[in-house]
Amino acid sequence: MKRLISAVALCAALIAAPASADPILFGYAAVSCGLDDPHDTTDRVDYADEVADFTTANQVCITADADETAARLARTAALFTPVFYIEPVFFSQSPRRLRPNPDADALWEYTVATIAASDVPADDLIFYLVDEPTLRRLPLSAVSAAARVIKGTFPNARILMIEAFAPDDPVAIPAGVDIWGFNTYALRDPAADPAFIRQLASARTALGPHQSLALIMDAQYTPVHAAAGLTEADMADVARAYARLARSTPEVSIMLGYTWAGGIDGPWEKGLRDLPQPVIAAHRQIGRALRN
Template identity: 50%
Template sequence: MIKTTTRLLAGASFSFWAVVLQIQAETFPASAMLFGYAGIDCDLISNGPDGPKSSYWDEVADFTNANQVCVTADMQQLAQRLDNAAQYGRPVFYLEPVFFEQTGDQLVLASHADVLWQMVVQAIHNSGVPPEDLIFYMADEPYHRNVNRADLVKAAQMIRATFARADILVIEAARPNPEQFYAANPNPIPDEIRYWGFNAYTMLDPSLNPAYMRELSAIETALQPDQSMALIVDATHTPIHRLAGLRAGDMGDVALNYARLAQTLTRVDLVLAYSWVGGIDGRWEKGVRDMPQHVQDTHRAIGLALTGR
């Protein structure tokens, strides 16, 4: 995959159809990456020519294989949501509200976590989706939100006690001193967690950012042999991006640089872009679907390459 895809993504700009034709001419190995987006089926409503919609599978199904779906209070709806998501690849199942709640400035284990988890377990069984096909997105930025590591471990152990082969994902926030954090905290990435990633934004090329690369290195050192990194792609455009000198039209090049980086990292096999849908953090936030067509085309071409389609 490294050799063929590096050739494919060698230029900073290209015609989408030229890339598609090149993909068709290449023979991709079976070790393709998982690639997808946040917010694909998470009750994020947008208005379009056909009216309001909150599910976006029709927009990404042909070039992704791992997209975020969110837990919902309606367990019948959740079973249907998981079943539908599994038709398009591995569901990245966001279920932080099942296990955690925010108390002041601290993320803590929810007192009702065991009850909610059993309800979700039944919904998973009802969906017919094998648990090993799910990626359990357990927590978002937990250490940034002052979680107690013991609570993180308890939640992961609850999942693993039910589904021994569960792949658990945690995404952390970028840290100002990553080497100190990962060196000072014994086993900061609990053994039960399969994928560990972190998010950072407003960089044209993360590989040229020393702090970003130091964090990647610190995480790689902290990983156990059976753990992997999830690479989180900056795929939003906000006023903060504009202040950093990035236009919405530049976000295709940003995605290309993340894709190139992913190919150099041997511990990465999951690439998640935040986000296809805008408005997760506020109405001022654009997702890829809100950006210029050439940015969307670039993402599609990257997805086809990374997934080996």
């Protein structure tokens, strides 16, 4: 009961916080990452043009083809801020955990050369360094070490990391990380969920100078959503709830929807582009509003 009362108090404090007056960057995962959405009948693997008119920052993934990566960065930077996913540069997935990549030095040199070839200033990128490191048993010291390498090359770089939902764990944000967030899904309204608000409040307290928050918007549809009582049409209201929360949380500098294209985790996963048109229309309205 004490935990519930505390969470309700945190929720009330959050709602009472002054609304953010600054534009909030907004976009999606799986936009320029070479993913073929299993829910369409095309061989399209890049969706930048589908989101360019209402978003300001979207995930762009590094590839083993330097020319393709440079072209991808140049193409997307003309449309929005690339959220440049570089986890494979610094970390590799073993069967049970994420580990520092033994080839990181060479791969970072490759990355730096690729950015130079793109003619996109590094200061115009957001370096998406790692996803769910604690869940995947990667020490945060390894995240800090990678952040130091990035900052050593690009002192003004913006570095993003995303953790998994863990509302009862203390929030630890490495000093070298500029933008920190966490993900959880199938909530109708995150601001009404005590556990979500508890972790968000912890994150706000843990931020250091010049650090900000990423809010991960639920923008997919899976059997988990159905089991939670959500329909595909309900995802428009879910999006509006996340947008309200972003606006009421001054520390939020970017909101990223997971996900634009479906199929990241399996064919059962629909991305936003696979959902009904009224849901997509709600997202378009949100994106345009967040720019102002």
